[in-house]
Amino acid sequence: MRPLLRQVAAAPFRSKPCHELLRTRELDALLLRSSNAPISQPAMRRPTQLSRICNGCRQIRQYSSNAATTTIPLKEEVKERKAKKSDPLRILFCGSDEFSCASLEALHQEHVRNPALIQSIDVVVRPGKRTGRGNKIIQHPPIRDLATRLGLPIHERDTFTGWDMPPHTNLIIAVSFGLFVPPRLLRAAQYGGLNIHPSLLPDLRGPAPLQHALLAGRTHTGISLQTLDDRAFDHGLILARTPPLPIPSDTNYAALLAYVTPLAAELLVQGLRDGAHVPPLEEAAEHGHGLEESKSQGQEVIEVPGKPENLLHAPKITKQDRQLRVSNLPYLWRRYRALGPLWFWARDRQGVRRRVIVDRVAGEDATLSDVALTFTLPADTSPGSEFSLDEKQKKTLVLDAAAYAAASGVGPSVPRLVAFEQDDAATSVNGRGISETANSAEQTHLVLWFPEGDSGVCYLGPYRIEMLKVEGDKARPAARALKDFLVSVELSEIE
Template sequence: MPPSILRTATLYNNTWRPTALPHVTTPTTHFPSRYCPNARHIVTTETAPKINLNIRPLPPKTSDPLRILFCGSDHFSCASLSALHNLHKAEPQLIESIDVLVRPGKKSGRGLKRIAVGPLFHLASELNLPLHQRDTFTGWKLPLPGRVTDNKTGKTTIFPHPNPAVTQRPHHSFNLLIAVSFGLFVPPRILNGLKYGGLNIHPSLLPDLRGPAPIQWALLLNRTHTGCTLQTLHPTSFDRGAILLQTPLPGVPIPPDSTTNDLLTTLATEGANMLVQGLRNNLHVPPLEPLPPPPAISALGAPFERRDAPKITKVDLAIDWSSELWGRDQKIFPNGQWTASDLARRYRAVGGAGGAGGTSTRPRGLWAYAFTVSQPIEQRLIFEDIEAVPCPPALREAVATIVKIKLAGGDGRDAAPPSFPADVGNVVFGYQPDAAVPEQQFRVPMMVEEEGTSVVMPIRVPYRVVDGVVEVVDGDDDAAGGECNAVRVRRVKVEGQASEEASRALKPFWEKNVIAEDVAVLEYAVDVIAKRVD
């Protein structure tokens, strides 16, 4: 009998639990496709067997009034704190008090004169909750609930509890720690001092996407579904605690063109509701009842393979013109090369606002080095708005010209048309995937769109060679596979300067008035801009 059947057949909290599974009869009972107040396993619309159970009543689980130390930082953790605060007001017999722990603000802005604090700091202040600030647990002894000591002055402030009877019980300590998007490891010394240990909401279907960036990697891996997990805090490792509750399979759908912020908003609500349900059902009360991990199902990706979700770094934001780094991941790029849709997805995952982690509302962007035309100075360009689009006819014509001349190997004098359209030029990018290899250069044609602000660059425009003649495949052709084969960039920031419309920002890097004879002698990134399909 699979563990999942046992879980779905078991009622929790105050009813019964099977002690044995003597035999199984014909499946007749249907179970819901979402978790419900009385059951907490991952369930699907499959039928569950009718089980002949030898059962005995078990005493209901009960919890002491919870004195919670909530640890978090960002918008994802704000949803959970808001839900806990509402639960505290609605059911004070379940939650006696909530204190909040955040990491100290960091200096930011010009001259580093401003202290930037995260969203959870502001929310805790608005809710008038006791607010502690620590960047390490080393040397810190947990205070009593409602007592906040200033790290600089050593002065302790006592927050009065709405219930005077609670204020008069100073000997009661925290009995549960909840960490949601906190970023600091909670040591065993702290967890062992809490009656109910620690809980965590993780925005993935653990053990899939363990790590600090599960939302970003769900998008990068082109997952179709994801979810949330309520787990215990492990004494030695991140994201390896006992799974107490989890989004039912196949999970939460990820709509096409989702951004990190879109998915974060959805999962923040999912996780907050899950946390409330877990506390109401006393899942934190020993003995704990871990769920089995979910199976590897095709609904999470094709093929689905459990992956880690490491921190997003500057390298992940660099456009890999050579495909030497991105192309190594055959699960993301089966052909070893990325497409326009892949680049746009990467922007939505890690380049948009909040995509690389943190709480900034300004896009991080994807970046690349490029060379100015007047004198070859290399500068970093940050693309702040990227989307996949069909390649415009004028740009497809330029790609066809480049491919024809490069395949023919001539001087370009007989090429038709003899020059690029007036709104098409080149930009030369530099890329060095590894410090041990020399920098490579990639010349890419681009076109300024009619509105005069956005630019479009071709990405692996399909072409075929028929009887020695190069034919660029139209986007509606079956050989194009329905893929967008260009990306539109609306804004670009030259490092050290303000963000501008893409056409204006790229002017110093724009090779204009390109003729066919120029194409013959210039090196182009043909493997980036074109793809042979015959």
């Protein structure tokens, strides 16, 4: 009888009392398999045995650890059993921005709803940064304001060196934090650490996965729940992923971030409910092929050297990433949606080098994708001298003029050229920026088109540019902002 009671005790009881479980098919089958003699009725339904079984059920924890008698739960019961094995979580949450705020708020809601799962939450924030005139204003990260509103303990740290976690912390969760959680703290926490990352890892590892997904022209993204690795960012064990999430063709970074943020918070909380953090950890196998065929679609793909699988890396966005160059002009609309305002070096008609900021791009017209973006001309050594176009360039302008005239919403347009430079190094001579490009035999020019009926906007290839800003000045309609840079090209003379 005792071996039989052990099997009964090891069966997944959920919340039903013992005498109800005895009437289930699963237990009937279990008892039948445990008997050596054929039995035509479900075993142990006699009233004289019920009390003995109920007494034995008080020893469930003692018997359930016996490997020889533990049964394999049904597939849908695996996650439920894992969650029950988790001790109440005392979480140390590390965050900074709005993306991490959504995860913290979701964890707090789960703490209120289910304190047996999440017992407490402490929050680590980075110190505020001084901004404004004279650096008199301290701007704190959004996570601090949220933690204060929720009444959670706050720990302000810019380094973990020499710092100990709150006592009894058993799980660290870092979301958009920026500081590496050291192995010392990960080992001290019973369940180590977790992280939510807005990509289908291992693709797009790094601090800017959404921006680089847009830069690469991806049609899908996703979210991954991973462990915190003790050696490198975004190299932990992947515990769960969302299905691929479609990226609308004209979405920008802010809209994409708003779309994935609540989904990331949901994946994190669901992972805790499912016991994804409880050993033995299981790697997620589904949705692991995040890289799409960006190259085959003529898209700008940034490959990681030495990675034959061509996974993309997502490094931090810098000021230079926003600079327009000849190589990335064909992806201007995509780059603007990913990074916001862009900029380029230009020379006005007096030869002064100025930074021009592309403040607002309204979209692109696919029917104009073949028009010329730049011309390479002999260097203009004397301000105001005439440009010398070769026959191919003249023919190109005539064809492009016809394309703009036929394009819906554009109409007849006139071309203008702007001296365009893309090198970063420049010296100053008598107040003028002198660059390597200026001393070369050739000069690159942007080919801009201004619709005759719209004095404000201009087109660079298929891209409609509405607002520009010359550094040191305010944003103006494109035609007005560039009035000191434009050089005329008369189509009537070409024709």
